[in-house]
Amino acid sequence: MTAGIVGYGAYIPKYRIKAETIARVWGADTRRIVDGLGIQEKSVPGKDEDTATIAVEAARNALARALINPKDLGAIYVGSESHPYAVKPTAGIVGEAIGAGNHYTAADTEFACKAGTAALQMCMGLVQSGMIKYGLAIGADTSQAAPGDALEYSAAAGGAAFIVGSQESEWLAEIKDTCSFTSDTPDFWRRGLSPHPRHAGRFTGEPAYFKHVLQATKAMLDKTHLQPTDFDYAVFHMPNAKFPIAAAAKLGFKPEQYKDGLLVTAIGNTYSGCSPLGLTKVLDKARPGARILVVSYGSGSGSDAFVLEVKPLIEERRGLARRTEDYMKRKTYLEYAQYSKHMEEIH
Amino acid sequence: MLMVERKVAVIGVGITRFGEVWEKGLRQLLAEAELQALADARINPEKVDMIFTGNMCGGEFAGQEHLGGMASSILNLNVASTRVEGACASGSLAFRQGLMAIESGRADMVLVNGVEKMTDVSTEHVTTGLMGAGDEEWEGFQGFTFPGLYALMAKAYMNKFGLSRKQLAAVAVKNHFHGARNPIAQYRKEITLDDVYKSMMVAEPLTLLDCSPITDGAASVVLCNAETAKQYCEAPVYVAGSGQASDTLALAERSELHHVKATRLAKTQAFAQAKITVKDLDLVEVHDCFTIAEIMAMEDLGLCGNGKAGRLVEQGQTYFDGKTPVNTSGGLKACGHPVGATGVKQVVEVVQQLQGKAGKRQVKGAEIGVTHNVGGSGATVVVNVFKRGLP
Numbered sequence: 155m156t157a158g159i160v161g162y163g164a165y166i167p168k169y170r171i172k173a174e175t176i177a178r179v180w181g182a183d184t185r186r187i188v189d190g191l192g193i194q195e196k197s198v199p200g201k202d203e204d205t206a207t208i209a210v211e212a213a214r215n216a217l218a219r220a221l222i223n224p225k226d227l228g229a230i231y232v233g234s235e236s237h238p239y240a241v242k243p244t245a246g247i248v249g250e251a252i253g254a255g256n257h258y259t260a261a262d263t264e265f266a267c268k269a270g271t272a273a274l275q276m277c278m279g280l281v282q283s284g285m286i287k288y289g290l291a292i293g294a295d296t297s298q299a300a301p302g303d304a305l306e307y308s309a310a311a312g313g314a315a316f317i318v319g320s321q322e323s324e325w326l327a328e329i330k331d332t333c334s335f336t337s338d339t340p341d342f343w344r345r346g347l348s349p350h351p352r353h354a355g356r357f358t359g360e361p362a363y364f365k366h367v368l369q370a371t372k373a374m375l376d377k378t379h380l381q382p383t384d385f386d387y388a389v390f391h392m393p394n395a396k397f398p399i400a401a402a403a404k405l406g407f408k409p410e411q412y413k414d415g416l417l418v419t420a421i422g423n424t425y426s427g428c429s430p431l432g433l434t435k436v437l438d439k440a441r442p443g444a445r446i447l448v449v450s451y452g453s454g455s456g457s458d459a460f461v462l463e464v465k466p467l468i469e470e471r472r473g474l475a476r477r478t479e480d481y482m483k484r485k486t487y488l489e490y491a492q493y494s495k496h497m498e499e500i501h
Numbered sequence: 502m503l504m505v506e507r508k509v510a511v512i513g514v515g516i517t518r519f520g521e522v523w524e525k526g527l528r529q530l531l532a533e534a535e536l537q538a539l540a541d542a543r544i545n546p547e548k549v550d551m552i553f554t555g556n557m558c559g560g561e562f563a564g565q566e567h568l569g570g571m572a573s574s575i576l577n578l579n580v581a582s583t584r585v586e587g588a589c590a591s592g593s594l595a596f597r598q599g600l601m602a603i604e605s606g607r608a609d610m611v612l613v614n615g616v617e618k619m620t621d622v623s624t625e626h627v628t629t630g631l632m633g634a635g636d637e638e639w640e641g642f643q644g645f646t647f648p649g650l651y652a653l654m655a656k657a658y659m660n661k662f663g664l665s666r667k668q669l670a671a672v673a674v675k676n677h678f679h680g681a682r683n684p685i686a687q688y689r690k691e692i693t694l695d696d697v698y699k700s701m702m703v704a705e706p707l708t709l710l711d712c713s714p715i716t717d718g719a720a721s722v723v724l725c726n727a728e729t730a731k732q733y734c735e736a737p738v739y740v741a742g743s744g745q746a747s748d749t750l751a752l753a754e755r756s757e758l759h760h761v762k763a764t765r766l767a768k769t770q771a772f773a774q775a776k777i778t779v780k781d782l783d784l785v786e787v788h789d790c791f792t793i794a795e796i797m798a799m800e801d802l803g804l805c806g807n808g809k810a811g812r813l814v815e816q817g818q819t820y821f822d823g824k825t826p827v828n829t830s831g832g833l834k835a836c837g838h839p840v841g842a843t844g845v846k847q848v849v850e851v852v853q854q855l856q857g858k859a860g861k862r863q864v865k866g867a868e869i870g871v872t873h874n875v876g877g878s879g880a881t882v883v884v885n886v887f888k889r890g891l892p
Binding site for chain 2: 183186354355356357360361
C-alpha cells in the first residue's frame, strides 16, 4: 500500500520583525547575527493568531486543493510546540472549523520542530492500512523565545497542512517512502508551565541537528537506493540558514536542489511548520515527475525523512489556493514593542 | 635549599581528543587518559602507588567534586588519590605533587592526571566559573572577566614596549599552524592574520582569535623513580628541574602588569635545578590563554629580551622548525584549554617531542624542553624542565 498527498496548504502570518530591529534593542551586532544565522527577518503571529488559527488557515488551503469533502477526513493530527492549550486539543478546533463533522480521530502531537512530520507519518499509516480514507496532518507553531535569547532572531510563526490519501488518481505527489532516526538527546526543551524554551547552545549543532538529519537522510537513501543526485529538490529542517546548508553540503546536495525550500532567510524558523512549509513551497513549483527529499528535525531529538514524487494532477490544483510565496510577500513590519505585545511578552 | 635525592622520569603518556567532546563525560575523559598512559608505560594499575589529579571546576561545570576518588576507582585501586586545584595551573600542580612524592621516597610510581569537562554548561557559566581564578573581591565582584584582565595586561605591555596588532595576531596564526598538525587539537585548521583582526572583539585589544577556547579534555602521565625507568620504557624522559612560584591574586596589587613575576621566579628555580640556561632549550610549551600571555611568557622565560618577543614571533622564529619553537602542540589557543588538563597536556607534548613522536610538528633532535603553566593572571606559575637523557 502506498500513500500520497491529495491536498497541501500553507499559512504564514503577515507580520514581520527584522533581525536589525531586535539587535538594536539588545545592542547586538546586526551584521554578525545576519551573517551567522542567515536570517534577515522572521514572521510574527498577529495578536489574534495562534497555532489553532494558523492550522485552520493551512488546512483550508489544503482542502481547496484536494477538492474533497472535509467529512471524509478520518483523522486530524496537529503537530506543534505551541498548542494554545496544554489540555484541550488543537486538532478538535481545526476539525470543527473546517467542517470535518464528528466521525474522525484526532490528537495533538509534540516533538519540538518535527511534530508536523510525525503527524504526516501517522496519517500515512492509517491511510495505508485502510483504516481511514483521508488523513489531515498539520505542523504549525507560534514559537517562543525568551527576550534577549539567541532564539529571538529565529523563532517564527507559520504552518502547513497535508491531506493524505491512498487513491493514486487523487495524488498531487506520491509519498514514496519514509523513515526516522530518533534518540534521547537533550539539546532544547521547555518544561511544563515555562513560557520559554531553553537550549544547550552549540550542543544543538553537531550531536543534535547534524547527527539526526544526516543519519535519517542516509537511512532514507539506503532504503530507497537513491543518491543525492537523484533528487530535484531537497528540504532540510531550517533552525537557521547555516545548518541546512551545511547538512546539504555534507550529504552532497547542491544549492540548486535546496534553494527553493530554504525559506528560513525570509520568515525564520516556524518550528513544526518549518520543513513542511519548505515542502509546500517546492510543491508550488515542482514539475510532474520531480523527486523531493524532505528531512525534518525535532529537538530531543529525531528526524523524519520522506521521498516524494510529484504527479501531473498538481498542475491543475496548485493554483486553487494561495501559494507559500504569496504569504511570504505579505508583510507588515513591527517595531520591538509591538512585537512584544504580539508575542504576549507584555499585556 | 633544594635537596633532591631521587630523580624522576616520565615513562608513559595518555591524552584524549581536545575539543567539544559531546559524547564523553568527565569520568570517561579521565578514564581514557589514565588507561592510555598506563598502556603507554606498559604497567598494570597495581604498580601505581599514588594518584594526583589536576582539575579546576569539576563541581562547577560537571557537578563532580572528589576527583581523587574517581581517578582511583576507575582503576579499581585503593591507593592515595588526591585532587589538586590551582586554577589553570591545576595540572602542573598535580604533576609537581607526583614529582615530589617520588623525590621524597613516599612513592615509586605515580599517575598524574589533568581533566576538565567544560562544554556541558553555557559560555556565561564557564566565564563566571573561570573568574574564580582571579580575585573575587577586587576583580570578579567588580565585573572583571579573564579576557578583561589579560586585555589590561596587553594594554600595559603595549604602552611599555609598543607591541603591534600584527605581532599579537601572529601568535594565534602560528599556534593554529601547529594545531593543524596535532591530531588531538581542538582546532586543526590554519588561520590568517586577517582572520584574527576580523574576529569578534572580546576585550580591546583582544579579539576572539586572540583567546583560547572552551575545551573538554584529559591528559595523564606516569612518573617513576628514574633508576627503574628503563625497565618500563625504552626512551624515558627525565624531569631535570621544576619550579613553582606565587604572586598576588589581583592584578591591582602588582607593581607591573607587563610581565608575570611568578614566571620569572619559577623559571629561575627550575633552570637552576636543571643546571641549564635558556640557550639549551629546544622547545617550550607556554601558557598562551591569550596571545599576549605567550608574548609575556617568552620574555619571562628569558627566550628574548623585554619587548622583543613580538619581533621573534613576527619573524617566524617560534614555529616548530624555527630557532625557538614555542607551543608546538598548538598551545592553549589551537590545541584547546581544558583548564585542569592543560598543565599535563604540556608535559605530554614535551615528552612526545623529546621521544621524537610529534609527527608533522616534530622539532628535529629535541633534547631539552620546558613547560610553563599559569594559574589565573599569574598568581600561580609552574615551570618544568625535561631532558631526553638522564640529568
